[in-house]
Amino acid sequence: MTVPVRKFDAVIVGAGGAGLRAALQLSEAGLKTAVISKVFPTRSHTVAAQGGISASLGNVQEDKWEWHMYDTVKGSDWLGDQDAIEFMCRQAPEVVVELEHFGMPFDRLENGKIYQRPFGGHMANNGKTPVERACAAADRTGHAMLHTLYQRNVRAQTQFFVEWLALDLIRDAEGDVVGVTALEMETGEMVVFHAKAVLFATGGSGRIYAASTNAFINTGDGLGMSVRAGIPLEDMEFWQFHPTGVAGAGVLITEGVRGEGGILLNGNGERFMERYAPNAKDLASRDVVSRAMALEILEGRGCGKDKDHVLLKLDHIGPEKIMSKLPGIREIAIKFAGVDPIKDPIPVVPTCHYQMGGIPTNYKGEVVAPKDGNPEVRVNGFYAAGECACASVHGANRLGTNSLLDLVVFGKAAGNSMIDFIRNERPALKPLPANAAEFSQARLARLENQTGGEEVADVRADMQKCVQLRAGVFRNSENLARGVAEIKAIAERAKRTQIKDKSRVFNTARIEALELDNLIEVAVATLVCAEARKESRGAHAHDDFPDRHDEEWMKHTLYDGQSRQLAYKPVHTKPLSIDYIAPQKRVY
Amino acid sequence: MDELELKRMVWRSRRGLLELDLQLAGFVRDVLPTMDADGQTVYRDLLLVSDNDLLEYLNGKTVCPDTRLVPMIERIRASRRTD
Numbered sequence: 001m002t003v004p005v006r007k008f009d010a011v012i013v014g015a016g017g018a019g020l021r022a023a024l025q026l027s028e029a030g031l032k033t034a035v036i037s038k039v040f041p042t043r044s045h046t047v048a049a050q051g052g053i054s055a056s057l058g059n060v061q062e063d064k065w066e067w068h069m070y071d072t073v074k075g076s077d078w079l080g081d082q083d084a085i086e087f088m089c090r091q092a093p094e095v096v097v098e099l100e101h102f103g104m105p106f107d108r109l110e111n112g113k114i115y116q117r118p119f120g121g122h123m124a125n126n127g128k129t130p131v132e133r134a135c136a137a138a139d140r141t142g143h144a145m146l147h148t149l150y151q152r153n154v155r156a157q158t159q160f161f162v163e164w165l166a167l168d169l170i171r172d173a174e175g176d177v178v179g180v181t182a183l184e185m186e187t188g189e190m191v192v193f194h195a196k197a198v199l200f201a202t203g204g205s206g207r208i209y210a211a212s213t214n215a216f217i218n219t220g221d222g223l224g225m226s227v228r229a230g231i232p233l234e235d236m237e238f239w240q241f242h243p244t245g246v247a248g249a250g251v252l253i254t255e256g257v258r259g260e261g262g263i264l265l266n267g268n269g270e271r272f273m274e275r276y277a278p279n280a281k282d283l284a285s286r287d288v289v290s291r292a293m294a295l296e297i298l299e300g301r302g303c304g305k306d307k308d309h310v311l312l313k314l315d316h317i318g319p320e321k322i323m324s325k326l327p328g329i330r331e332i333a334i335k336f337a338g339v340d341p342i343k344d345p346i347p348v349v350p351t352c353h354y355q356m357g358g359i360p361t362n363y364k365g366e367v368v369a370p371k372d373g374n375p376e377v378r379v380n381g382f383y384a385a386g387e388c389a390c391a392s393v394h395g396a397n398r399l400g401t402n403s404l405l406d407l408v409v410f411g412k413a414a415g416n417s418m419i420d421f422i423r424n425e426r427p428a429l430k431p432l433p434a435n436a437a438e439f440s441q442a443r444l445a446r447l448e449n450q451t452g453g454e455e456v457a458d459v460r461a462d463m464q465k466c467v468q469l470r471a472g473v474f475r476n477s478e479n480l481a482r483g484v485a486e487i488k489a490i491a492e493r494a495k496r497t498q499i500k501d502k503s504r505v506f507n508t509a510r511i512e513a514l515e516l517d518n519l520i521e522v523a524v525a526t527l528v529c530a531e532a533r534k535e536s537r538g539a540h541a542h543d544d545f546p547d548r549h550d551e552e553w554m555k556h557t558l559y560d561g562q563s564r565q566l567a568y569k570p571v572h573t574k575p576l577s578i579d580y581i582a583p584q585k586r587v588y
Numbered sequence: 589m590d591e592l593e594l595k596r597m598v599w600r601s602r603r604g605l606l607e608l609d610l611q612l613a614g615f616v617r618d619v620l621p622t623m624d625a626d627g628q629t630v631y632r633d634l635l636l637v638s639d640n641d642l643l644e645y646l647n648g649k650t651v652c653p654d655t656r657l658v659p660m661i662e663r664i665r666a667s668r669r670t671d
């Protein structure tokens with residue numbers, strides 16, 4: 001069967017903040033750019049970001065990019081690459097002001113400058129005192145970013161392919177990336193997108209966990225496609241848990257709530273964060289807070305009849321501030337927890353929130369993979385940015401608001417790298433391999449013809465339970481080893497999923513089966529990587545190895561999905577211009 | 589609404605916000621097919637609303653200015669959350 005081919009200079013998979021920022025760069029440079037998205041661009045998961053975007057603008061209090069960098073390195077628990085972190089923190093003021101000029105409606109101070117508020121982990125003077133660094137557009141920062149960037153892209157004539165599901169990456173015999181296959185939901189037809197350069201900006205994979213703040217679309221498609229194309233994944237053991245997901249629902253209560261004065265209480269009514277983080281208290285970084293909460297619950301000091309959550313109290317900050325600064329939070333609490341935070345505290349639990357690992361890139365957004373003994377050789381024509389990528393700026397733990405920043409900094413940087421590559425190295429399309437669509441066709445045919453298999457929803461639920469139980473906030477050797485065995489067995493079942501509805505057009509069951517192929521790759525990667533890392537660092541808290549072990553473990557994990565083997569590569573310890581920030585104990 | 593349109597509605601009920609997924613997934617699967625053509629058309633139009641606005645309407649924080657959509661919003665609000 002012949003598959004139609006569409007040709008572009010650049011193809012971007014994903015229309016969240018990262019994909020749109022990159023697309024804008026490319027389209028404005030006059031390149032023919034396609035953006036493929038499985039949902040309408042402004043319904044990408046970036047729309048969920050409420051808390052804000054960080055930049056050391058210093059509009060409220062003195063701030064410097066060096067302090068932002070220090071916080072990010074410390075937050076990463078010294079696993080972040082310091083060249084990439086310097087690049088991001090230095091670029092931050094510029095890219096945020098650029099967004100402002102694009103028309104993004106940031107909250108303002110009386111003097112007209114962008115309003116900034118304090119946020120967990122944002123400190124002045126290298127970790128000394130909290131500083132206002134988060135810029136926000138009410139509690140709709142992500143929404144405002146998407147709308148602003150989408151409008152600009154329409155103006156710049158980016159071509160959007162909306163409700164198209166990218167299936168697989170196309171690499172030629174030399175390993176260069178020359179396109180992707182994608183399925184148009186409206187027709188059920190597959191098309192080959194032939195491109196000089198491809199960017200993945202497919203977002204996170206939080207749906208591998210049973211308790212997750214992520215929308216249903218966050219299925220790690222870019223990671224699955226990479227694994228199937230022989231690209232390794234980096235640092236997949238590191239998942240950030242948001243401390244405050246509404247118990248039982250997963251819906252997020254933004255960290256801004258604690259920035260504005262909300263505090264956590266255990267079953268004894270104690271403000272327990274004072275014990276775990278005497279300085280930052282409730283504003284300590286996410287993993288510190290999540291771990292403290294998990295410990296309180298584990299040690300019997302939880303709340304409620306099952307003592308399975310803690311409480312987030314904010315009645316003391318007053319109804320006016322709750323209404324003006326945190327308008328969305330009250331509704332969430334009423335709807336999903338059944339409490340009004342003006343009067344009563346909100347029940348919360350640590351909930352999977354953000355994926356630190358992903359497709360390995362350098363700070364230019366170029367995908368890099370090991371080759372001939374060099375751990376970081378550029379994969380020609382392949383780029384990644386945003387949550388699906390690992391630059392690595394977040395290392396073992398991301399600071400709140402650094403993700404939106406990551407999207408625009410590395411979306412833009414990747415766009416620029418692609419422009420260079422297309423102009424200087426790939427002025428013409430490289431030929432497609434003869435069998436460009438065969439692999440994807442075989443996957444679709446498998447689903448079409450499968451008999452005697454299992455329901456997608458059942459396999460997915462078992463995967464989510466396994467990952468939650470074995471690779472959650474608390475980890476130990478026994479649990480992880482069991483998890484590896486269990487998830488491998490579940491992965492076998494995922495190969496035989498069956499769908500009843502075999503129709504072609506807008507077949508959500510078929511899409512969910514294809515998404516599960518991606519989720520399961522991420523789930524296996526997570527357990528295999530986590531089981532191997534015998535230390536505690538950032539979000540990877542290992543009960544049997546409670547300390548960070550820099551000599552042996554200050555290195556990035558690389559997971560090869562085809563062999564399920566691991567390799568490691570060094571952390572970049574040379575910033576671009578300043579001195580190395582040497583490891584210290586990470587206390588808040 | 590024909591079967592194809594209903595299927596389109598199922599996919600378009602996948603949103604950027606978990607809160608909406610939690611409220612719409614069950615509704616579109618269980619309730620929408622039982623509604624009359626007018627009701628289904630209203631639901632289709634409701635899905636054109638941006639995620640943050642839709643969430644505010646469903647949370648009762650603001651009232652949807654399009655009065656045609658209001659009964660549908662109330663109906664979804666009254667239905668139980670399903671995942």
Ligand SMILES: Cc1cc2nc3c(=O)[nH]c(=O)nc-3n(C[C@H](O)[C@H](O)[C@H](O)COP(=O)(O)OP(=O)(O)OC[C@H]3O[C@@H](n4cnc5c(N)ncnc54)[C@H](O)[C@@H]3O)c2cc1C
Binds near residue numbers: 038
């Ligand atoms: C509830 C919540 C609140 C958050 N708040 C903040 C915050 O305040 N500050 C902050 O910095 N970070 C925040 N984050 C994190 C941040 O929002 C995300 O990391 C970020 O938005 C991810 O953006 P992205 O561009 O990488 O991907 P996304 O916005 O997730 O977009 C992914 C895109 O890829 C497309 N896609 C995926 N797979 C396919 C496929 N197979 N085919 C076609 N298209 C595909 C999707 O359609 C979508 O357009 C928050 C996260 C959550 C869950």
